Amino acid sequence: MPDGRRQVFGFALPGDFLGTAPSDRYSFSADAIDAVTVCRLSREAFTHFIEQRPHFPIRINAFAARELMLAQEQMLLLGRRTAEEKVASFLIGWRERLVQIGDERQTITLPMSRQDIADYLGLTIETVSRTLTRFEREKMLIIVAGGVRLLDASRAAAMAAA
Amino acid sequence: MPDGRRQVFGFALPGDFLGTAPSDRYSFSADAIDAVTVCRLSREAFTHFIEQRPHFPIRINAFAARELMLAQEQMLLLGRRTAEEKVASFLIGWRERLVQIGDERQTITLPMSRQDIADYLGLTIETVSRTLTRFEREKMLIIVAGGVRLLDASRAAAMAAA
DNA sequence: CGCAACATTGAAGCAGATCAAGGCATGTGG
């Protein structure tokens, strides 16, 4: 937003598909927080690509439905959850995605900054930091360089589900 | 949510398409707030319907992209806007949709309850009520039975855009 | 009328924001 307020919609991992803004008057951008390799596709090329494959439409539809479902979960998160629930949700969700791409390490790596996390959760950087520190005090996790290590994953999951 | 917290994702108007939950473990429902006529379609029938029409995929894709864009705007609203901005945004957005379906009356009808509006904006019913009352005190609008009448639409639009 | 559902209003409380200092790495030039 003009005044600096920002909403982060998501964090992409290898293999993810990022759709761009379909309208002109819509400001939406992607920033790299790490080294990135991308495969870029113009809208026309994408449309053409779809037309070539008769079986694709259903998969596209399923994909879109999934995206929309995630978006709705995020709306619930932003609108109705506490800071504690937001941070726990984020950690659990992010860990799940890391596992899906094959990162099974105990430590959850957090390559994004606290500011990025805050803007993703609709919080301030201070609240994110304080919440993580509290989780650490309560022995739910340990904050390490570049990430956190979950000690009590079930408690975190319970917070996230709530 | 189990504890009664609720997130309203949107208000449908005549002609709108409502996609349902693609997954099982996902609770999402639609409530009628008024007399309703629906055309219901099973997922299989829908898939079949798409397959019959070679030109549909592109339109589906465009539709999904639009939905996703709206969802992202809503995330920005929920995560980063004040109560005042939320209510103003809602009024302006709702009016725009009413106009699109041909309702050009000066009074913006609000068939949904304050609770519904609150759950849509991530606020409490009291905050919605107070904000509307304040708007009325500030001569931005008049609260009437079943809706509001905008007196200073440009001011409302400015708040919504912010 | 009298009840029930919804809306408004007021007072008090609190979760999270804001303001303000430090810490703690990493880098850089002398």
Add this chain to the structure above:
DNA sequence: CCACATGCCTTGATCTGCTTCAATGTTGCG
């Protein structure tokens, strides 16, 4: 290799916008 800057992150104190709690008002309907 040290002085110093820079970019996060953490921590503390204070503030405030929204929530919560508690009445009260309003509307519609059997």
